[in-house]
Amino acid sequence: MRLTDLLQLIDDLNINTAFYLQIDNQLLPWSKLTLAGDKCLLYPGKKPLTKIRLIKLVGRIHGRGIPLLAVVNDQEYPIFGLQIREETGQAVLK
Numbered sequence: 095m096r097l098t099d100l101l102q103l104i105d106d107l108n109i110n111t112a113f114y115l116q117i118d119n120q121l122l123p124w125s126k127l128t129l130a131g132d133k134c135l136l137y138p139g140k141k142p143l144t145k146i147r148l149i150k151l152v153g154r155i156h157g158r159g160i161p162l163l164a165v166v167n168d169q170e171y172p173i174f175g176l177q178i179r180e181e182t183g184q185a186v187l188k
Contacts, residue, residue: 095173095187097134098158103176104145104185111178112142115164116188117171124187127151129160136164136173136187145185162187 104111113124115138125139127148143151152158162173164187177186 095162095175096159097152097155097162100162100173100176100187101149101152101158104148107145107178107185108183109144109146109149111145111183111185113144113148114142114184114186115166115173116177116186117164117166121186122166124164129155132160134160134162135170136162138164138166142184 115122115124115136122138123140123142124136125141125143126137128135164171164173173187175188177188179186
């Protein structure tokens with residue numbers, strides 16, 4: 095998945111939607127985003143990013159067609175999809 099794809103998919107979500115990463119059947123709060131050359135690296139942490147925070151972080155980025163990769167234990171995992179859990183206010187990147 096590319097950054098532009100993610101932004102289009104979340105356009106209609108509530109601004110307080112919290113983002114998580116699902117890696118190896120583990121649900122981890124997505125809390126950090128780093129641009130590294132031609133890729134966008136997503137890192138888990140203690141508190142999940144919300145949609146409003148994500149939009150503020152990437153709003154000024156040019157070249158949003160870069161791929162999303164989750165980084166867990168120094169290993170990169172490509173992101174292929176998004177599951178929206180409206181009842182819990184969560185969006186899970188897989």
